[in-house]
Amino acid sequence: MSKAFIALQDNEESHYIVEAIEQDNPTATVIYQPAMIRIENEGRLVINRATVEEKMGRDWEIPALHVNLITLGGNVDEDDDQFSLTWKQ
Amino acid sequence: MSNRKINMKEKYRLLTRDLDWEYSYRDYKEVFPQQEFEGIKITDWSKWEDPFRLTMDAYWKYQAEKEKKLYAILDAFSQNNSQLNVTDARYVNAIKLFLTGISPGEHQAAMGFGQVGRQLGGVGARVACQMQAIDELRHVQTQIHAMSHYNKFFDGFQDFSHMHDRVWYLSVSKSFFDDARTAGPFEYMVAIGFSFEYVLTNLLFVPFMSGAAYNGDMATVTFGFSAQSDEARHMTLGLEIIKFLLEQHPDNLPIVQRWINKWFWRGTRMLSLVAMMMDYMLPNKVMSWQEAWEVYFEEAGGSLFKDLARYGIEMPDYAQTAIAEKEHISHQVWSMFYNYGHATAFHTWMPTEKEMDWLSEKYPNTFDKYYRPRFEKWREMEAAGERFYNPTLPMLCQTCQIPMGFTDMEDPTSIFYRQSEYDGERYNFCSDGCKDIFDHEPEKYVQAWLPVHQIYQGNCGGPSMEDVLGNYYKINLGVDNMDFHGSPDEERWNIWHNLQPAEDKLKQAS
Numbered sequence: 001m002s003k004a005f006i007a008l009q010d011n012e013e014s015h016y017i018v019e020a021i022e023q024d025n026p027t028a029t030v031i032y033q034p035a036m037i038r039i040e041n042e043g044r045l046v047i048n049r050a051t052v053e054e055k056m057g058r059d060w061e062i063p064a065l066h067v068n069l070i071t072l073g074g075n076v077d078e079d080d081d082q083f084s085l086t087w088k089q
Numbered sequence: 090m091s092n093r094k095i096n097m098k099e100k101y102r103l104l105t106r107d108l109d110w111e112y113s114y115r116d117y118k119e120v121f122p123q124q125e126f127e128g129i130k131i132t133d134w135s136k137w138e139d140p141f142r143l144t145m146d147a148y149w150k151y152q153a154e155k156e157k158k159l160y161a162i163l164d165a166f167s168q169n170n171s172q173l174n175v176t177d178a179r180y181v182n183a184i185k186l187f188l189t190g191i192s193p194g195e196h197q198a199a200m201g202f203g204q205v206g207r208q209l210g211g212v213g214a215r216v217a218c219q220m221q222a223i224d225e226l227r228h229v230q231t232q233i234h235a236m237s238h239y240n241k242f243f244d245g246f247q248d249f250s251h252m253h254d255r256v257w258y259l260s261v262s263k264s265f266f267d268d269a270r271t272a273g274p275f276e277y278m279v280a281i282g283f284s285f286e287y288v289l290t291n292l293l294f295v296p297f298m299s300g301a302a303y304n305g306d307m308a309t310v311t312f313g314f315s316a317q318s319d320e321a322r323h324m325t326l327g328l329e330i331i332k333f334l335l336e337q338h339p340d341n342l343p344i345v346q347r348w349i350n351k352w353f354w355r356g357t358r359m360l361s362l363v364a365m366m367m368d369y370m371l372p373n374k375v376m377s378w379q380e381a382w383e384v385y386f387e388e389a390g391g392s393l394f395k396d397l398a399r400y401g402i403e404m405p406d407y408a409q410t411a412i413a414e415k416e417h418i419s420h421q422v423w424s425m426f427y428n429y430g431h432a433t434a435f436h437t438w439m440p441t442e443k444e445m446d447w448l449s450e451k452y453p454n455t456f457d458k459y460y461r462p463r464f465e466k467w468r469e470m471e472a473a474g475e476r477f478y479n480p481t482l483p484m485l486c487q488t489c490q491i492p493m494g495f496t497d498m499e500d501p502t503s504i505f506y507r508q509s510e511y512d513g514e515r516y517n518f519c520s521d522g523c524k525d526i527f528d529h530e531p532e533k534y535v536q537a538w539l540p541v542h543q544i545y546q547g548n549c550g551g552p553s554m555e556d557v558l559g560n561y562y563k564i565n566l567g568v569d570n571m572d573f574h575g576s577p578d579e580e581r582w583n584i585w586h587n588l589q590p591a592e593d594k595l596k597q598a599s
Contacts, residue, residue, distance in 0.1 A: 034299045035301070067151055067155055076141060080097050
């Protein structure tokens with residue numbers, strides 16, 4: 001299996017997103033590097049809008065991810081409620 | 090509810106399907122004249138699906154937010170004289186190479202996506218190309234703005250645009266983008282959208298920018314990550330173009346595979362400059378080039394090619410050569426630049442003892458065996474007042490335009506050398522990858538503007554070194570070029586930080 005991954009800028013907003021990812025992907029690994037946070041998971045990684053909103057305590061839209069996004073690995077699927085990265089093999 | 094808010098998928102569909110129209114008074118082939126000549130077969134553009142489904146309103150909103158954040162940081166950076174906070178002045182030379190060698194490539198990409206987007210029959214693809222063209226323009230502008238602050242305090246930044254069209258090592262990145270932009274629209278998309286953006290730009294923007302952060306360069310890490318936030322979208326566009334082409338027609342597979350092979354190799358050669366920047370030009374190290382290569386090519390690229398195997402796509406030809414080269418490439422390229430340090434608009438130097446120890450630790454199979462002895466010799470020569478500069482001009486590879494200094498991975502002490510004949514002339518190559526690219530389209534690559542040939546033909550300002558480097562390249566001789574030790578950059582840095590060169594300390598002591 002391949003690792004799906006996402007890297008975010010290390011800032012206040014990202015910390016909530018990372019918390020949400022950790023909650024929704026219990027097997028994910030979080031790696032802190034200078035100025036960035038990389039999160040990887042075997043096969044699939046999901047970000048749920050509802051979980052991020054719960055962590056932030058305010059409304060949050062999936063496209064707002066673009067502001068803090070550095071890079072990703074995996075096939076992207078995005079709708080109003082969820083953003084996912086998947087390797088199909 | 091009558092006033093229902095439409096969802097993201099529906100908005101994207103309206104943007105990318107509803108905006109198109111049938112061409113009633115012009116033939117389709119007249120409207121999109123470049124769509125067929127490469128041999129690519131498209132049967133149904135409506136199958137194009139951009140996974141990000143970004144609509145124009147969301148695009149402007151989030152791009153504006155990125156710009157506001159970026160410029161707030163750039164203002165803070167300049168107001169606080171943050172150029173004083175970088176690890177040491179050697180670091181700034183990596184940024185000089187970035188501005189002269191990489192930023193103009195962003196501009197080339199902007200023009201490329203503008204041209205290519207016009208040629209694609211599908212409106213989804215056209216919208217994605219339009220956004221990417223605007224992104225690339227934003228990247229070059231923000232990079233120039235960020236680095237204009239360094240231009241006030243350090244040498245070598247002042248004529249980046251003039252230099253890009255002329256200087257020998259900058260022709261490596263210039264010719265890469267020229268090659269892509271003079272290809273057909275689908276080859277361009279595979280070259281820049283897929284091979285470069287998806288497979289290789291992580292190596293440029295992620296570990297190097299993290300390194301910039303680790304070296305106190307808030308401006309660079311900020312523009313780097315701001316650019317990279319668009320890159321994630323570009324990567325998915327690159328992946329979508331590959332899947333789309335392969336799902337459209339089985340005849341597309343061999344064409345796409347050949348482009349992947351070609352552009353993987355061209356990109357790998359160009360990134361050898363970044364390898365050197367990471368291993369030699371960042372005083373504080375985050376990871377070695379080899380480690381970055383393993384994470385971002387072998388692991389991430391490996392996952393990607395496993396995923397594409399269902400379409401019949403294989404790992405690029407010569408991926409194994411590139412993997413073997415990861416233990417050598419940065420040392421070889423730094424050696425080339427050290428050799429020609431009098432002909433560069435940035436400074437070079439020999440690593441300190443501590444830095445050499447780091448390289449030995451990170452490259453246990455190669456550094457002590459092949460490179461350390463040479464570097465120690467060069468350091469001795471410098472200490473004796475005979476800093477080594479190579480007085481001859483190098484032979485360049487006809488395809489990648491890098492000096493022929495890469496070695497044979499079977500025998501890392503001998504230079505790798507290949508030759509082809511075309512129309513009675515001989516052409517030289519640094520690798521099988523570069524030779525294959527030439528052999529497939531010799532009529533294209535015989536036209537390459539090779540800086541060394543041009544100098545010998547008298548097209549670069551005159552016969553002397555001063556004519557070429559000073560008048561034609563506009564390098565301020567004795568200021569922008571030569572070793573970092575003894576440079577005006579070093580002198581100013583020492584004054585700002587009340588540091589004394591070791592030599593002066595010795596004089597005072599005696």
